[in-house]
Amino acid sequence: MLDKAIPQQAKNEKMVQDVRSTAIVGFDVLTYVPTGVGGKVAGGLSTVQTAANTVAIESELAKNLYAYLEKQIKSKGIKVISLEQVTSNPIYQKLYKLKKGSLAERQANHFQKPNMIKNLLRDANPTYLFNAEERALLAKALNVDSLVMARVSYNVIQNDYLGLGVANSYLQPSITYHMYNKTEADPVWFHNSFLGPKSEESVGKVSGLEDVELIAKLSQPLAEKTIDNFLNNKQ
Numbered sequence: 001m002l003d004k005a006i007p008q009q010a011k012n013e014k015m016v017q018d019v020r021s022t023a024i025v026g027f028d029v030l031t032y033v034p035t036g037v038g039g040k041v042a043g044g045l046s047t048v049q050t051a052a053n054t055v056a057i058e059s060e061l062a063k064n065l066y067a068y069l070e071k072q073i074k075s076k077g078i079k080v081i082s083l084e085q086v087t088s089n090p091i092y093q094k095l096y097k098l099k100k101g102s103l104a105e106r107q108a109n110h111f112q113k114p115n116m117i118k119n120l121l122r123d124a125n126p127t128y129l130f131n132a133e134e135r136a137l138l139a140k141a142l143n144v145d146s147l148v149m150a151r152v153s154y155n156v157i158q159n160d161y162l163g164l165g166v167a168n169s170y171l172q173p174s175i176t177y178h179m180y181n182k183t184e185a186d187p188v189w190f191h192n193s194f195l196g197p198k199s200e201e202s203v204g205k206v207s208g209l210e211d212v213e214l215i216a217k218l219s220q221p222l223a224e225k226t227i228d229n230f231l232n233n234k235q
Helices: 013-017 060-074 083-087 090-099 132-142 212-231
Strands: 009-011 021-032 112-116 146-163 166-181 189-195
Touching (some): 021 060, 021 132, 021 212, 060 083, 060 212, 112 146, 132 146, 189 212
Antiparallel strands (some): 021 112, 146 166
């Protein structure tokens, strides 16, 4: 047994208050994929979880949630440079080529579909994605005093047991968030899994057979609420 549990969250209030500018340099979204047959898809086809589900795709959801996170950080009085400024920076492009496809960049659970943004690194493991020297170099190149890496993940939880292996399933997002300043090796603010609100509407009654169309409809507003709650310290 470990003498001391590994912390799942921490925030240095003083250092975070000193942040005046940032860049979101790693971001992705893991959408929930039903693992059984029966989830609805376009045309009424059923889904079967395969290895193809773990292949990352570019998606509007990822771009929309990146933009929403950027907007909400700005609302805190922090300057956030644009996605285009990040991905067009020569130092970032060099690091992108070096890191793309590494285990720290691409790991994912088999029941979640990775959604990414073109030319932006994913956020599988921010602790190992960039080392301290690379973060300092990148912050200087982007002319910011901090860097942010974040991931939105979705899972399904079961409540309201109805008997015979049937229970209502609800979609629930979470956010992983790491902010580093230019001088510290450790993040000045991090949370490894901040839970957002679960959906008010059930997305299915049998695990693995959830309604894919309903999940898609609920995903963005639930994630936006999760981002709001996290940045405003609400649970």
